Amino acid sequence: MTETYDGSNPDDLRAHFAQELRRLRLRQGLSMAKLAEALGCTPQWICQMEKVDKAVSEQTALDLDTFFKTDGWEENDGHFHRMYTAIRLANRRRVLLPGFDAYLDHEGKANGIRCFAAQVVPGLLQTEDYMRGLMNPSASEETLDARVAGRVERQTLLARDKPPVMTFVLDESVLRRPVGGSKVMVEQIDHLIGLAQSPMVRVHVMPFTQVTPSALIGGFILLNFEKETDLLYSESGGIGRLVDDRHAVFQARVDFDMILAEALNQAESLKLMNQARETYK
Known part of the structure; x- marks a missing residue:
């Protein structure tokens, strides 16, 4: 049998x-x-x-x-x-945050991704050493490897023939938080600078000097689709939530537009990223 x-x-x-x-x-x-x-x-x-x-x-x-x-x-x-x-x-799936697997089912189909990161570099933009710097060192090596492999696999959409148009706004604290130590942060910021100059990826920084109410509620991601309903993803209390409610998605679009308007432009963002990079040398 x-x-x-x-x-x-x-x-x-x-x-x-x-x-x-x-x-x-x-x-x-x-x-x-x-x-x-x-x-x-x-x-x-x-x-x-x-x-x-x-x-x-x-x-x-x-x-x-x-x-x-x-x-x-x-x-x-x-x-x-x-x-x-x-x-x-x-x-x-075993190592994912509860609710995140539902998000992943939709991310690869999106033709637009807009993300406000309030704490750490978004997974799509992370280097492998930065990924490991965020992880619980008490976890087994197999678990850590699986988590890294999952994030690296996500990043393959950046290399697709027709990748989604992606806009990221990073709170300045993302650049100042020394995840993994100085060497890791230098490599991570170099990676961000390189991606920010890609035609399909925009990376902006929200400086400490700006106090924008929409940016104080925490990070979130908006997925845009050609024919399907747009989706909102956010995390709280260790659980991810994927939302398709039209009102909630509309409000998130308004919030993101306000955050982007208050963030530094590309040239200013690159300058601040370079300044942050120098502090880790």
């Missing part, structure tokens, strides 16, 4: 991957040593995968699909790669 497993639980998915690997290996009468020889790895590696003691890499999944010629292997969409993808997505 085939064991049941929870398709949303990464631990169950990894156990299913191990079960399928052992099943196909034994069906073909292969010892661990023979399979390891064919894949160019050690028998211990195979043993660890079958005992769920070893995290599975994408390349390993592809190699297994090629060796066993699973359905879809020629298009890099074989049985093991599909399981690997499910494990990766389940890991991402």
Whole structure:
């Protein structure tokens, strides 16, 4: 009888991957040593995968699909790669803020993203070291890696042929908060300066000298769509909220327009970013 497993639980998915690997290996009468020889790895590696003691890499999944010629292997969409993808997505959901997975389902479809960041650099603009500087160091290495991988994967929309038009307003405190230390902040601000000069990304700074009521309520993100209803995303108390209420979205648009109007223009923002950068040297 085939064991049941929870398709949303990464631990169950990894156990299913191990079960399928052992099943196909034994069906073909292969010892661990023979399979390891064919894949160019050690028998211990195979043993660890079958005992769920070893995290599975994408390349390993592809190699297994090629060796066993699973359905879809020629298009890099074989049985093991599909399981690997499910494990990766389940890991991402496990470490996400409650409610954020709903936001991610829509972010990649937006043709416009407007974000006011009141505390830290938005995830789409973060360097990997900055990401790690924000994370709880007591978390397991696997959890930290999954969180970083999820944010890096989000950033692929910046490199799309037709990326969304993105406008970010950063409160000056975002530049002054030394996440990860001086070296990390220098690299992060350099990254922001580079992105700010991209034709599809605008980065503005709200200086301390401005007191704008709309900017005191906290950060938020507006997603704009060509045909669908615009969405508002905000976080409070460790929970993310995705809102499609027309009145709330309209008010958020008004607030963002006021914040953008009070923020520094691009040249002034670049100047302030450079000034902040110098304080970390």
